[in-house]
Amino acid sequence: xxxxxxxxxxxxxxxxxxxxxxxxxxxxxxxxxxxxxxxxxxxxxxxxxxxxxxxxxxxxxxxxxxxxxxxxxxxxxxxxxxxxxxxxxxxxxxxxxxxxxxxxxxxxxxxxxxxxxxxxxxxxxxxxxxxxxxxxxxxxxxxxxxxxxxxxxxxxxxxxxxxxxxxxxxxxxxxxxxxxxxxxxxxxxxxxxxxxxxxxxxxxxxxxxxxxxxxxxxxxxxxxxxxxxxxxxxxxxxxxxxxxxxxxxxxxxxxxxxxxxxxxxxxxxxxxxxxxxxxxxxxxxxxxxxxxxxxxxxxxxxxxxxxxxxxxxxxxxxxxxxxxxxxxxxxxxxxxxxxxxxxxxxxxxxxxxxxxxxxxxxxxxxxxxxxxxxxxxxxxxxxxxxxxxxxxxxxxxxxxxxxxxxxxxxxxxxxxxx
Amino acid sequence: xxxxxxxxxxxxxxxxxxxxxxxxxxxxxxxxxxxxxxxxxxxxxxxxxxxxxxxxxxxxxxxxxxxxxxxxxxxxxxxxxxxxxxxxxxxxxxxxxxxxxxxxxxxxxxxxxxxxxxxxxxxxxxxxxxxxxxxxxxxxxxxxxxxxxxxxxxxxxxxxxxxxxxxxxxxxxxxxxxxxxxxxxxxxxxxxxxxxxxxxxxxxxxxxxxxxxxxxxxxxxxxxxxxxxxxxxxxxxxxxxxxxxxxxxxxxxxxxxxxxxxxxxxxxxxxxxxxxxxxxxxxxxxxxxxxxxxxxxxxxxxxxxxxxxxxxxxxxxxxxxxxxxxxxxxxxxxxxxxxxxxxxxxxxxxxxxxxxxxxxxxxxxxxxxxxxxxxxxxxxxxxxxxxxxxxxxxxxxxxxxxxxxxxxxxxxxxxxxx
Numbered sequence: 001x002x003x004x005x006x007x008x009x010x011x012x013x014x015x016x017x018x019x020x021x022x023x024x025x026x027x028x029x030x031x032x033x034x035x036x037x038x039x040x041x042x043x044x045x046x047x048x049x050x051x052x053x054x055x056x057x058x059x060x061x062x063x064x065x066x067x068x069x070x071x072x073x074x075x076x077x078x079x080x081x082x083x084x085x086x087x088x089x090x091x092x093x094x095x096x097x098x099x100x101x102x103x104x105x106x107x108x109x110x111x112x113x114x115x116x117x118x119x120x121x122x123x124x125x126x127x128x129x130x131x132x133x134x135x136x137x138x139x140x141x142x143x144x145x146x147x148x149x150x151x152x153x154x155x156x157x158x159x160x161x162x163x164x165x166x167x168x169x170x171x172x173x174x175x176x177x178x179x180x181x182x183x184x185x186x187x188x189x190x191x192x193x194x195x196x197x198x199x200x201x202x203x204x205x206x207x208x209x210x211x212x213x214x215x216x217x218x219x220x221x222x223x224x225x226x227x228x229x230x231x232x233x234x235x236x237x238x239x240x241x242x243x244x245x246x247x248x249x250x251x252x253x254x255x256x257x258x259x260x261x262x263x264x265x266x267x268x269x270x271x272x273x274x275x276x277x278x279x280x281x282x283x284x285x286x287x288x289x290x291x292x293x294x295x296x297x298x299x300x301x302x303x304x305x306x307x308x309x310x311x312x313x314x315x316x317x318x319x320x321x322x323x324x325x326x327x328x329x330x331x332x333x334x335x336x337x338x339x340x341x342x343x344x345x346x347x348x349x350x351x352x353x354x355x356x357x358x359x360x361x362x363x364x365x366x367x368x369x370x371x372x373x374x375x376x377x378x379x380x381x382x383x384x385x386x387x388x389x390x391x392x393x394x395x396x397x398x399x400x401x402x403x404x405x406x407x408x409x410x411x412x413x414x415x416x417x418x
Numbered sequence: 419x420x421x422x423x424x425x426x427x428x429x430x431x432x433x434x435x436x437x438x439x440x441x442x443x444x445x446x447x448x449x450x451x452x453x454x455x456x457x458x459x460x461x462x463x464x465x466x467x468x469x470x471x472x473x474x475x476x477x478x479x480x481x482x483x484x485x486x487x488x489x490x491x492x493x494x495x496x497x498x499x500x501x502x503x504x505x506x507x508x509x510x511x512x513x514x515x516x517x518x519x520x521x522x523x524x525x526x527x528x529x530x531x532x533x534x535x536x537x538x539x540x541x542x543x544x545x546x547x548x549x550x551x552x553x554x555x556x557x558x559x560x561x562x563x564x565x566x567x568x569x570x571x572x573x574x575x576x577x578x579x580x581x582x583x584x585x586x587x588x589x590x591x592x593x594x595x596x597x598x599x600x601x602x603x604x605x606x607x608x609x610x611x612x613x614x615x616x617x618x619x620x621x622x623x624x625x626x627x628x629x630x631x632x633x634x635x636x637x638x639x640x641x642x643x644x645x646x647x648x649x650x651x652x653x654x655x656x657x658x659x660x661x662x663x664x665x666x667x668x669x670x671x672x673x674x675x676x677x678x679x680x681x682x683x684x685x686x687x688x689x690x691x692x693x694x695x696x697x698x699x700x701x702x703x704x705x706x707x708x709x710x711x712x713x714x715x716x717x718x719x720x721x722x723x724x725x726x727x728x729x730x731x732x733x734x735x736x737x738x739x740x741x742x743x744x745x746x747x748x749x750x751x752x753x754x755x756x757x758x759x760x761x762x763x764x765x766x767x768x769x770x771x772x773x774x775x776x777x778x779x780x781x782x783x784x785x786x787x788x789x790x791x792x793x794x795x796x797x798x799x800x801x802x803x804x805x806x807x808x809x810x811x812x813x814x815x816x817x818x819x820x821x822x823x824x825x826x827x828x829x830x831x832x833x834x835x836x
Contacts, residue, residue: 019753023776096776104798108787115779117809196633200809215614221639221810242832249834335437357827358441358514361533369526369830378835379826380522391535391618391823392639393811405809408797409775412787414660416667417796 003183011198013176014119014144021142022116026093032171033089039163040082050159070127081132088136091382094400095142109411114404116142118200125206126150131157135178141403151184193218226389227313228258228341230371233330235347236267243346244278249370252285256315259342259374263320265330271323287317294323311337331359342374363396421601429616431594432562436536439560444511450589451507457581458500468577488545499550506554509800512818513560527829532822534560536618543624544568549575553596559821569602611636644807645731646676646759648789651748653765654687661764662696667788670703674733677792681738683748689741705735712741729755749777760792781814
């Protein structure tokens with residue numbers, strides 16, 4: 001277990017780095033990120049060569065072509081990574097922001113000020129651009145990053161992290177602000193997940209299986225991203241044109257992502273008008289429809305839905321459809337089968353929209369908008385470190401703000417408590 | 419394991435109650451809490467009689483007189499509990515508050531709105547007033563409470579919770595908004611701590627041992643309150659009068675609580691003036707001083723400090739004292755030995771105060787004020803559900819806001835993503 005000693009040393013250095021973080025002025029961090037971006041671009045050829053090592057291994061080990069594509073770095077992708085770092089550099093600095101200030105009747109002045117979380121462990125899969133993105137976001141938020149990427153991308157990740165470390169040193173900072181777990185032994189992950197007190201937060205990015213595994217093993221708080229079982233409810237007072245556009249967009253624009261719709265709920269009063277139109281367009285888009293009895297009468301080519309299709313995350317061109325009696329039934333369906341990720345109502349009725357947005361307890365509730373907007377960039381956060389399906393700490397799309405905590409600064413004039 | 423089936427039923431009902439919570443208007447919740455307060459006062463005699471059952475058991479089982487005092491309910495204490503409920507009723511409603519609103523360039527309107535967390539498990543020790551306080555705070559924040567109080571207080575807690583349940587029913591709400599774990603089997607706690615998905619947050623209130631045990635067993639996020647190893651640093655530019663007052667207050671006003679000072683750090687340039695004065699007053703207050711070499715030369719009656727005294731939570735009239743070279747050494751000492759709870763600087767030098775407040779990463783940083791102010795009531799939160807020594811979700815004194823999460827409400831006009 002050589003890796004164990006190595007990780008222990010890394011954790012000590014990471015904690016030391018973290019204890020000095022949060023003190024660099026915003027301009028300093030910006031400059032650091034600029035240098036890293038230019039370092040990445042300058043070393044394009046070398047990065048392609050290092051990436052090539054991963055690709056050769058991947059080909060001989062029989063990785064799928066889709067996976068190999070995700071793994072590949074070329075000039076264009078490296079440029080995009082560097083630009084990503086510049087985009088993070090441009091974001092508003094999230095540290096040292098006064099979230100609230102007030103004065104107590106006794107004259108004590110209070111401020112609630114944002115601070116970094118400390119040491120963050122990111123666990124993710126094969127794409128090397130995630131390495132750059134996470135490291136940049138952690139630096140911007142003055143957190144220390146411990147990165148555990150996919151084993152397929154080890155050479156690429158090592159090369160990328162070395163560029164970060166070099167810039168850190170050149171700016172007089174500890175290179176341990178950005179750390180790569182360089183063992184592929186899965187036991188090393190289990191070991192890290194037990195280091196409460198040394199690591200402050202774990203953010204796994206990947207499929208549900210990865211996340212469940214991390215949650216199961218972790219003694220450290222985990223930002224969980226489970227399923228996105230998103231619903232669109234088309235109300236009886238929906239504008240049909242909007243309903244059709246939103247349905248198609250939510251289902252078909254990118255079916256494989258968490259904020260794509262999985263189940264369509266349609267008010268019975270509008271089903272006869274809406275379903276034939278949207279059904280044809282879904283069919284043209286190559287989407288299989290699995291409907292309840294009413295739906296199947298209106299869309300004769302639809303398959304019959306199974307109970308297990310409700311609440312299932314298809315992540316492909318399959319849509320469950322149910323005709324509901326009213327708004328309340330739609331809300332109950334979402335409560336029973338949803339994952340509290342993102343759910344939408346299409347309606348021109350303000351009262352229905354109001355009831356829906358109060359009663360549906362999802363991290364994002366959409367009114368007359370596609371579920372696909374549930375995303376840190378679309379919300380204007382400028383970055384997304386993940387989407388939380390939890391209600392603790394951060395919920396929904398999570399930008400830099402989710403990587404901060406706060407402290408209270410209390411200023412008195414010799415105040416003592418009586 | 420009869421309790422297991424009972425708890426499983428309770429969890430289902432609690433989750434159902436939670437799914438409807440957050441929808442009651444603020445005025446409704448206020449009225450509910452008024453009724454509960456008056457219910458408590460009206461049933462004073464009965465509560466005293468029920469409490470008597472606990473006291474009889476406690477006496478025969480040989481509980482300490484201090485513990486018996488904490489357990490005892492009398493007319494005055496019951497009145498204070500009812501008043502506590504009224505105070506919670508008067509607080510600003512924490513649910514449905516718009517934390518932020520903005521419009522995206524594409525016209526999407528976003529709101530970030532506070533929502534309840536869901537089901538909260540509180541684990542605490544013998545005082546029955548904690549039952550009332552926690553239940554009231556959970557109702558005010560539209561959360562469902564599962565209360566696991568001390569076994570010594572079972573009859574009292576049962577009586578108190580029955581008053582809550584009665585009022586809930588009278589207001590047309592599920593009585594499962596407030597739940598008492600009525601088994602004293604510790605295995606029931608372990609069982610509850612595994613119910614991730616059914617319980618959203620665990621808040622243990624008690625000694626470090628209790629909290630470590632909960633963290634060890636829990637699969638649910640836990641608000642941790644470990645140690646309060648609080649420091650006061652008296653800078654060379656301190657106002658001596660303020661320094662003396664703050665030192666005495668932080669150490670002696672209530673030595674047994676988490677925000678009391680445990681270690682005093684004194685700048686070498688001021689030690690000769692400050693320590694003799696404060697030493698005499700500490701002695702008069704019955705406080706043992708354990709000092710480093712310099713301190714012991716200045717205060718001849720002081721004991722010699724052991725390394726293990728630094729970073730030790732005495733919780734009694736014992737104070738570790740160290741003379742430091744400068745501000746940086748004080749900060750390093752706090753970093754090495756503190757618990758990031760509350761640390762104070764006494765100085766008239768603005769630059770020193772600024773460095774201290776930036777570099778000391780504690781949940782509360784005090785400038786010229788006693789550490790004893792680190793408290794939800796003193797901060798004006800109107801309530802305190804606990805103090806978090808963690809940086810995830812909530813940090814420091816935690817009022818109603820710590821019992822909320824948020825959701826994004828996104829309003830479009832048929833917006834689809836391109």
